[in-house]
Amino acid sequence: xxxxxxxxxENISKTYKSGDIHVPALQDVTLIIERGEFVMITGRNGxxxxxxxxxxxxxxxxxxxxxxxxxxxxxxxxxxxxxMLRLKYLGYIFQEYALIAELTALENVxxxxxxxxxxxxxxxxxxxxxxxxxxxxxxxxxxxxxxGGEQQKVAIAxxxxxxxxxxxxxxxxxxxxxxxxxxxxxxxxxxxxxxRTIVMVTHEEExxxxxxxxxxxxxxxxx
Amino acid sequence: MKTETRIPFYLAWKYLQRGNKWTxxxxxxxxxxxxxxxIFISSLFSGIIDGTNKQIVNTMTGNVYITPKDGDDNIxxxxxxxxxxxxxxxxxxxxxxxxxxxSLKSNNYKGNWxxxxxxxxKEKNVTNVSQNxxxxxxxxxxxxxxxxxxxxxxxxxxxxxxxxxxxxxxxxDKVTLSLGGLEKDLVVKGIFNxxxxxxxxxxxxxxxxxxxxxxxxxxxxxxxxxxxxxxAKESDVIERLKTNGVDENIYTWEEVAGLMSxxxxxxxxxxxxxxxxxxxxxxxxxxIIIYVDIINKKREIGILRAIGIKPYIIFTSYIIKAGAxxxxxxxxxxxxxxxxxxxxxxxHPFVLPICDSxxxxxxxxxxxxxxxxxxxxxxxxxxxxxxxxxxxxxxxIFGK
Numbered sequence: 001x002x003x004x005x006x007x008x009x010e011n012i013s014k015t016y017k018s019g020d021i022h023v024p025a026l027q028d029v030t031l032i033i034e035r036g037e038f039v040m041i042t043g044r045n046g047x048x049x050x051x052x053x054x055x056x057x058x059x060x061x062x063x064x065x066x067x068x069x070x071x072x073x074x075x076x077x078x079x080x081x082x083x084m085l086r087l088k089y090l091g092y093i094f095q096e097y098a099l100i101a102e103l104t105a106l107e108n109v110x111x112x113x114x115x116x117x118x119x120x121x122x123x124x125x126x127x128x129x130x131x132x133x134x135x136x137x138x139x140x141x142x143x144x145x146x147x148g149g150e151q152q153k154v155a156i157a158x159x160x161x162x163x164x165x166x167x168x169x170x171x172x173x174x175x176x177x178x179x180x181x182x183x184x185x186x187x188x189x190x191x192x193x194x195x196r197t198i199v200m201v202t203h204e205e206e207x208x209x210x211x212x213x214x215x216x217x218x219x220x221x222x223x
Numbered sequence: 224m225k226t227e228t229r230i231p232f233y234l235a236w237k238y239l240q241r242g243n244k245w246t247x248x249x250x251x252x253x254x255x256x257x258x259x260x261x262i263f264i265s266s267l268f269s270g271i272i273d274g275t276n277k278q279i280v281n282t283m284t285g286n287v288y289i290t291p292k293d294g295d296d297n298i299x300x301x302x303x304x305x306x307x308x309x310x311x312x313x314x315x316x317x318x319x320x321x322x323x324x325x326s327l328k329s330n331n332y333k334g335n336w337x338x339x340x341x342x343x344x345k346e347k348n349v350t351n352v353s354q355n356x357x358x359x360x361x362x363x364x365x366x367x368x369x370x371x372x373x374x375x376x377x378x379x380x381x382x383x384x385x386x387x388x389x390x391x392x393x394x395x396d397k398v399t400l401s402l403g404g405l406e407k408d409l410v411v412k413g414i415f416n417x418x419x420x421x422x423x424x425x426x427x428x429x430x431x432x433x434x435x436x437x438x439x440x441x442x443x444x445x446x447x448x449x450x451x452x453x454x455a456k457e458s459d460v461i462e463r464l465k466t467n468g469v470d471e472n473i474y475t476w477e478e479v480a481g482l483m484s485x486x487x488x489x490x491x492x493x494x495x496x497x498x499x500x501x502x503x504x505x506x507x508x509x510x511i512i513i514y515v516d517i518i519n520k521k522r523e524i525g526i527l528r529a530i531g532i533k534p535y536i537i538f539t540s541y542i543i544k545a546g547a548x549x550x551x552x553x554x555x556x557x558x559x560x561x562x563x564x565x566x567x568x569x570x571h572p573f574v575l576p577i578c579d580s581x582x583x584x585x586x587x588x589x590x591x592x593x594x595x596x597x598x599x600x601x602x603x604x605x606x607x608x609x610x611x612x613x614x615x616x617x618x619x620i621f622g623k
Contacts, residue, residue: 059529059616080533087531094620098526102241112530115227142241158530 006165006197007033007056012065014051014220025051026062027220033166038192039199040211048220049201050170056199057090057168058082070165087112091159091167095174097151099143105154106130106139113161122161129157133187149180156187160196167191169200173207185210230532231539238544246516247548253512254552254596257505259559261592264501266560266584267573268494272487274578275419276476281351282422284476285318285448286457287464292471297443304469308447311463313455316348319444323433325402327376327426329389329411336376337425338400340433340440349450352415352422359394359413366429369412370398373423377414383576384424400428400436407436420576447471486577502595509596510603513545517607524611525619538608545604549597556596560584 014026025048033039033056041049054060055067058074067074069089074082092098099108106126113122130136133153143151152172159167169188173181181204189210192198200211208214216223239247280286289308291298298304301319308317321340326333343362347353352371353361362371378388392398392411400407409428417423433440451460457475464473480487517524520541527537565582572579611619 054617057529083528083531083533085531086529090531092529094526094529098522098529098620100237100523100526102237107237111230111532114230114233115532115536162531 004034005032006035006070007199008066008068009056009062010066010068012055012062012067014048014055014060014062025220026055029065029217029220029222031056031215031222033197033199035165035197036192036195036212037197037199038188038210038212039197039215040208040213041199041201041215041217042203042208043217045203047217049203049217051220052215052217053168053170053199053201056166057092058086059092087115088162089165091162091164093152093155093159093167093169093172095171097143097148097155097175099151099154099158101143104140104142105135105146105150105157108143108154109157109161112158116162126157126161129160132160133157147180148176149183152176152180152184153187156184156191160191164196166197166199169198171201171203173202173204181207227533227536230536231543234536234540235543235547238540239547250512250516250548251551251555253508254548254600255555255559257508258552258556258592258596259564261498261501261505261595262556262560262584262589263564263582264497265494265588265592266582267580268490268497269585269588270568270573270580270583271575271578272490272494273583274575274580275487275490276480278417278419278422278578279480280476282355282417282419283350283448284479285349286451286455286476287314287449287460288474288476288479289447289449289464289469290472290474291445297445298447298471299443301442301444304471305447307467307469308449308464311460311467311469313451313460313463315450315452316345317447317449318342318345318349320346320446320448321430321433321440321444322446323400323402323428323440325400327370327372328399328401329392329396332378332389334376334387336373339425339427340430341427342430343427346427349448350422352417352427355415355417356413357416359411361413361415362427362429364429365431366412367431367435368407368409369432370400370409370426370428371413371415372398372411372426374414374416375420375424376426377411383420398426402437405437407432418574418577418579498592502599505596506599506603509549509599510606513541513548513600513603514607516544517541517604517611521611521619521622524608525616525621528612528616529620534609534612538605538612541608542601542604545600546597549600552600553593553596557589557593 009029009031011028011030012026013028016023016025029052041052043049055062061075069085074085109126109129110122113125130139133156135150135153138146138150173184176184185207188198305317305319308314318341323338323340325338326335343364362369374382375384376388377392378385379391382388394411394413396411398409398411400409451457461473524537568582572581
C-alpha cells in the first residue's frame with residue numbers, strides 16, 4: 001500500500017436483516033483514504049453514508065470485504081485489537097455530541113488519553129487542545145452546562161487527544177444552528193490544514209465546500 | 224497500566240459524585256430496605272429462638288441438668304454432690320429439685336400438674352421464678368403449708384389454658400395436695416407468670432412441706448439444675464463436673480429441652496426458609512434497580528466503547544458503582560435496623576406464650592447478610608454490564 005494511503009476498504013458489503021427482510025446498505029464499496037484528506041461522504045437519506053462511516057471507523061464489521069488501516073487488515077482482528085486501534089489511531093465525533101454526562105468537558109477529553117499515559121500528561125495535553133478549539137474558559141463545565149456547539153467542540157477535542165490517524169465525524173452539525181455549524185466546520189478545516197485526515201458524513205450541500213474530496217453514495221454504491 | 228487500572232474507580236466515583244442525587248438516594252434507600260427485609264425476618268426468628276432458649280434455661284432447666292445415674296431414682300449423698308457442684312469452676316449456683324407425683328385440687332377443680340419441691344434459697348439463685356411473682360410472695364425455706372402456682376394453674380380471664388386450671392385461683396386460696404391416698408391442705412402464697420407456658424404450668428412447695436407431708440421422700444432430689452457463669456461453656460462445665468467426681472447423668476439444657484427443642488428447631492427451619500426467600504427478594508429487587516441503571520446508560524457505554532475504552536474498564540466501573548450502592552444500603556439499613564427497629568422492639572416486644580421476643584441479630588448473621596447484599600449487587604451489575612459491553616457498539620449507541 002502507498003504510504004499516503006492510510007485507510008483502504010476493498011469490496012465491502014453490508015446487509016441489515018430484520019426478520020425476512022434484507023436491506024443491502026453497502027454493496028461492493030471500495031475506497032481509499034489518503035493522509036491529510038478532508039473527505040466528505042454525501043448522499044440521500046438511506047444511501048449508506050453512516051453505514052460506510054461505521055465500517056471505516058471500525059464500529060461495525062462488513063459482511064464481506066477488507067478494511068486495511070495502516071497496512072493492517074482489521075476485519076479478522078478480535079474486538080480487543082479493534083478497541084485498541086480505535087483508542088490509538090481513530091477519533092470519533094457523533095451527531096449527538098456523545099459526551100459522558102458525569103464528566104466535565106476537561107475530563108471527557110482526558111479520558112481516552114488516560115489510557116495511553118499518565119493523568120498529568122493527559123491533562124496538559126487536554127488543556128492545550130481546549131485552547132486550540134477555543135473553549136479554555138469552559139473546561140470545568142459539565143456537558144449540560146454547555147451549548148450544542150460547545151459540546152460538539154468538546155467532542156472534537158476528545159477526538160484529537162490521542163493524535164489520531166483519522167477523525168470520523170457523523171453529521172456533526174446536524175443538531176446545530178448555522179453559526180455553530182460554521183464554527184465547527186471552520187474548526188475541522190483548521191484541524192485538516194494542520195495535516196489531520198478527516199472523514200465526515202453530511203447531507204448539507206453548503207458544507208461540501210470544506211471538503212478536499214467528495215464521496216457520493218446512492219443505494220449503498222459509490223457513484 | 225497503573226493508570227488504566229485506576230480508571231474504573233475514577234469513572235465509578237464520577238458517576239456517584241455527579242450523577243442524579245435523587246437517583247442515588249433512592250437506589251441506596253431501596254438497597255437499605257432490601258437489607259432490612261433480609262435481616263428483620265431473620266432477627267425476629269432469632270429473637271424468638273433466643274427468647275425461648277433463655278426461658279428454658281432461666282425458668283426450668285438451668286444451663287446444666289443433672290439426673291440420677293441409670294438405675295437410681297434419686298441422687299444420693301445430696302449434700303456432697305451439691306457441694307462438689309457449687310465448687311466447680313464455671314458454676315454460679317445449683318438447686319436440687321424433687322418431682323412430686325401429686326395432684327392438686329382447689330374448690331372443685333382438680334388436675335395433674337408438675338409439682339416441685341425445692342429449697343427456695345437455692346432455687347431462686349438458679350431460676351428467675353422468684354422474680355416473676357405477679358401476686359403474693361415467693362416461698363421461704365421454713366414455709367410448711369404454702370404453695371406457689373403458675374399462672375396457667377391459677378387460671379382466670381385471658382389465661383391460655385384456663386379451661387384446665389383452677390379458673391381464677393387467688394393468693395390465700397386453699398389448694399389440696401394429693402399423693403398416694405394422702406392429702407395436705409396448702410395455702411396459695413403466690414402466683415407467678417414467667418411468660419413460659421411450661422413453667423407457668425408448674426407449682427412449687429418447699430422441702431419442709433414435703434418432709435412433713437411424706438417423710439419417706441426424705442432429702443434425696445431427683446434433679447439438680449445448675450446455673451453456669453456467663454463466661455462458662457456448658458460442655459466445659461460438664462467435663463469439669465465429671466472430673467470432680469459427679470457421676471450422675473449430666474446434660475446440657477438443650478438435651479433436656481424436649482418439646483421446646485423441637486419448637487426452636489422448627490423456628491430455625493422456618494428462619495432458614497424465610498432467609499432464603501429474603502435473599503431471593505433482595506436479589507430480584509437489587510437486580511432490577513441496577514439493571515435499570517445500566518440499561519439507562521447503554522448509550523454512554525456504547526460511546527465509551529467507540530472511543531476505545533476497554534470493556535473490562537466499563538463493566539468494572541459499573542460493578543464498583545453497584546458495590547458502592549450496596550455499601551451505602553448496608554450502612555443505611557443498619558442505621559434503620561439498629562437505630563429504629565431494635566430500640567422499638569426492645570420497648571414493645573412481640574408477646575408470645577413462650578416468651579417476649581425482641582430482635583436478635585448475631586455478628587455472623589449480620590456479616591453474612593451484608594455480604595449477600597454486596598455479592599447480589601455485584602452480580603446484578605456484572606450481568607447487564609457485561610451483556611451491554613458485549614453487544615454491538617452501534618446497538619448500544621443507537622439501539623439498532
